[in-house]
Amino acid sequence: MLILDHVSKTWPSGTEALRGIDLDVQEGEILAIVGGSGCGKTTLLRCIAGLETPSRGRVVVDGDVIDSPHPAVGFVFQEPRLLPWLTVAGNIGFGIADLPKAERTARIDRMLALIGLSGYGGRWPKELSGGQAQRVAIARALIAKPQVILFDEPFSALDAVTRRQLHALVRRLRKETGTTMIIVTHDVDEAVALGDRIAVLQPHPGRVYRLLDGPGAKGGAPEAVRQRLVTALDGSLAEGSARSDAASSSAGLWW
């Protein structure tokens, strides 16, 4: 379904953000990507979305190589990024403006019902709470029926109760729409709550450190998965700082 084939990204400044990421995401799967700050989680997601081009390697969705934003890939940003001059209905329908009006309105209504905001179509974004705004952002990504939706730490600014409600919403949306999802997070509990599999990235440069199974037949109880994830994260951070130190002392030789 989604293949990351040795994806690497080096910025023009020479900073290596990602090195050789290989991942294969199955249809309908939720893959959580976890890692410390600066491990390239967001850069990886932006490469998958076609917002950045990998320096080496390729991203393939359903046979298509992604080198620019693609209709098969939706994106939910860290902030809702709703357009303030459009109503909730207008924001949700933003990506399907070319559809006939009746079909567009019907789809918007279905989405509003799906995210539990029926009757909110005429409101302005400013009139929504943070959780409601993020629900609208999810509906906006989902309405165009992408095969993959990418979430870039979408719930990090929300309170714990709202976050839990949105986790339930994401699981329900996956069940009802069968959409493949990749969720970047730095929250261990979120990764355990949502991920069928969890990729742990290590920094300097960003690489896959471990790929863990989420809770279930393979992964076991959530607590056990959580424990393994914490251990893997600790290991990835230790490895990352060791690499960073080595790079610093190696650079120091030149001076």
Add this chain to the structure above:
Amino acid sequence: MSAVSETHKAVLEARRPAVRRRWPLGLLLPLAATLLYEGLAQAGFVEARLLPAPSAVFAELKKLAANGDLLYHTTATLWRVLSGFALGALAGTFAGALTGASPLARRLLDPTLQALRAIPSLAWVPLFILWLGIFEASKVALIATGVFFPVYLGVMGAIRSVDRRIVEVGRIFRLSRVALAARILLPAILPEYVIALRSGMGLGFMFVVAAEIMGASEGLGYLLVDGQQLGKPAQILAAIVAFAIVGKLVDGAMALLARPLLAWQDAEAANG
């Protein structure tokens, strides 16, 4: 009722500007000042020969309106302002959009335009008269010059301050450059653009006075000069009052026209 029509109705409902019944508080100060001034004039504290009482000014306005002079001169002034505004706003919008969207164009054009902005616009008058003659063209050019700069600065600033994260939403949905401009950039800059246009129109009225004072046989500015030369202070004040009323009406009309497009800001204000 179906869910479809319910949503549609809700959208329409939200787009309808809220009708506010508020007492026009802004009238209080000019009304009080007028009454005070009238009282002082009637009591003989003000020399009517130099500063006629409001009643005398309104009598003059009434006389000008009755003999058709007020409409004639107001129309002439309005025509000049609107022509100059159209030219200045168009050029300002184009130049502002160019320098706002393209760093290269900004580096190339903006320093020169900023230098030109620093020149007092009245300094252009001799040149405009030399190039375009003493009739309408030079007056319209002067007004257009006055309108150009606030519109240019407003559009450039608005485009530069558009949140790039919102532009990225358009990129994710694969909008073409034209669609991106129409569906993201234009609505995003609209509030600041309306303010820039209104500022431009305000300057247009300032410059029409200068243009008409420098030589005209019609227009409210002509009434000012005529009143000065013939020693008719009531006519001068009547022309000033007419300027204030026409300027306010035009500004109000612009705000009213823009209101449906900025209804979402009303929602923000209502919330805040």
